[in-house]
Amino acid sequence: MKSTESVGNYKSEVRLYTNYAIKHIKTMCKNFGPRPVGSEAELKTQEYLAKELETICDTVDREEYKCSDKAFMAWVPLGAALLILSAVFFTLGLPVVSLVLGCVTLFTILAEFIFYKPVLDIFFPKKTSMNVTGTRKASGETKRRIIFSGHVDSAFEWTYTYHGGRVAVAGIIVTAVIAVLLSIGGGIYGVLAGDGFGVIWTGDDLAMKIISVVMYVTVPVLGAAIFFCNYKRPVTGANDDLSGCMLSAAVIKFMDANNIRFENTDVVALMAGGEEAGLRGSKAWAKAHADEIKKDGVETIFISLDTIREIDFMAIYDKDMTGMVKNDKRVAKLLQQAAKEVGHDVPIKTIELGSTDAAAISQVGIPAAAFTAMDPTPARYYHTRLDTEDNLDPKMLETGLKIALETAFMFDEQGIL
Numbered sequence: 001m002k003s004t005e006s007v008g009n010y011k012s013e014v015r016l017y018t019n020y021a022i023k024h025i026k027t028m029c030k031n032f033g034p035r036p037v038g039s040e041a042e043l044k045t046q047e048y049l050a051k052e053l054e055t056i057c058d059t060v061d062r063e064e065y066k067c068s069d070k071a072f073m074a075w076v077p078l079g080a081a082l083l084i085l086s087a088v089f090f091t092l093g094l095p096v097v098s099l100v101l102g103c104v105t106l107f108t109i110l111a112e113f114i115f116y117k118p119v120l121d122i123f124f125p126k127k128t129s130m131n132v133t134g135t136r137k138a139s140g141e142t143k144r145r146i147i148f149s150g151h152v153d154s155a156f157e158w159t160y161t162y163h164g165g166r167v168a169v170a171g172i173i174v175t176a177v178i179a180v181l182l183s184i185g186g187g188i189y190g191v192l193a194g195d196g197f198g199v200i201w202t203g204d205d206l207a208m209k210i211i212s213v214v215m216y217v218t219v220p221v222l223g224a225a226i227f228f229c230n231y232k233r234p235v236t237g238a239n240d241d242l243s244g245c246m247l248s249a250a251v252i253k254f255m256d257a258n259n260i261r262f263e264n265t266d267v268v269a270l271m272a273g274g275e276e277a278g279l280r281g282s283k284a285w286a287k288a289h290a291d292e293i294k295k296d297g298v299e300t301i302f303i304s305l306d307t308i309r310e311i312d313f314m315a316i317y318d319k320d321m322t323g324m325v326k327n328d329k330r331v332a333k334l335l336q337q338a339a340k341e342v343g344h345d346v347p348i349k350t351i352e353l354g355s356t357d358a359a360a361i362s363q364v365g366i367p368a369a370a371f372t373a374m375d376p377t378p379a380r381y382y383h384t385r386l387d388t389e390d391n392l393d394p395k396m397l398e399t400g401l402k403i404a405l406e407t408a409f410m411f412d413e414q415g416i417l
Helices: 010-032 040-054 072-091 095-114 165-193 206-225 238-257 280-295 329-341 357-362 394-414
Strands: 059-067 127-136 144-151 156-158 229-234 265-272 299-308 314-320 348-350 368-373
Touching (some): 010 238, 010 394, 040 059, 040 127, 040 238, 059 280, 072 206, 095 165, 127 280, 144 238, 144 394, 165 206, 238 265, 238 299, 238 394, 265 280, 280 357, 299 329, 299 394, 314 357, 329 348, 329 368, 357 368
Parallel strands (some): 144 299, 299 368
Antiparallel strands (some): 127 265
């Protein structure tokens, strides 16, 4: 059975539970405001969502974990500072130090941003966050399980997404890449040219002089990059990602209100914490549940709903974490097929920069994919003060709910093929 055939007044019911999602998003934004991971606001929002899930789910679980709220994005100011020092040491005739600093910077970028490894967490205090999981159980034997997930936490503001937009962000990224290449490449050249002991840039080596000058050209931009993330200004995060949280809840609310219970499929809503801190919440959830899911014999899929805002930029991701993690193509195709059933041709893509909670789930071997609807270049509201309840798009939220509902009904009927 298709979701569109599940109730006679399907269109009005979908609109009703879209409004249900919007109402709760607005309430959470008004009552709790910005929600950095581990903050009192994040925990209060998790409790609010848990109590809402208790009215529509058979079971609701709260699971605490600890992580840093600032360690993940610390690679930006740390890397910028190291590259500035690298330029200084290079021009002082110490290319070996420049090389080491460049390598440390590259390692930090790769570990934290490309592979989402918590290498900097040991330098920061830990805070308590929480994952909330609500389950609407099958009426009979559970043979399948579909998990919809959004993340409750919100980001600290990205200064240059707000002040300058995509041009400013792109300029910093390009400059940083050039600076890393200069630091490592110039350092290697300098060590070799100096017989392993370094050379003075004011000497006779023209190449060393050119590298030094270009290094210093990057310094002002690197200096600006130190302030890329404004830790004093967390954002409201209405779209990113209370939209994903409430659409996950709305799927179950729709089923509960219309007395729909799959015979053999559990429907789960996961309200994860810590996505903006490097997928820390979904990683904690995966660590806690991966083994039991693999052993219980229940066919399980995970769908991350993240920033459901712009209908022209709907996308399904089968490659995540800057393309380094493969999500499940079958889950991606199921989402794509569900979208077509409700009238939308949504492309399957690769996340070029960044990640969703689906990546953490894919990494432990549970089939997962992500559905988003945001300009990835990025949109100006992304991680800025503009991501408020006034910036929601009801039409896109309604479309997202339709796609999620149809995905659930299709999975119940056919699984992943």
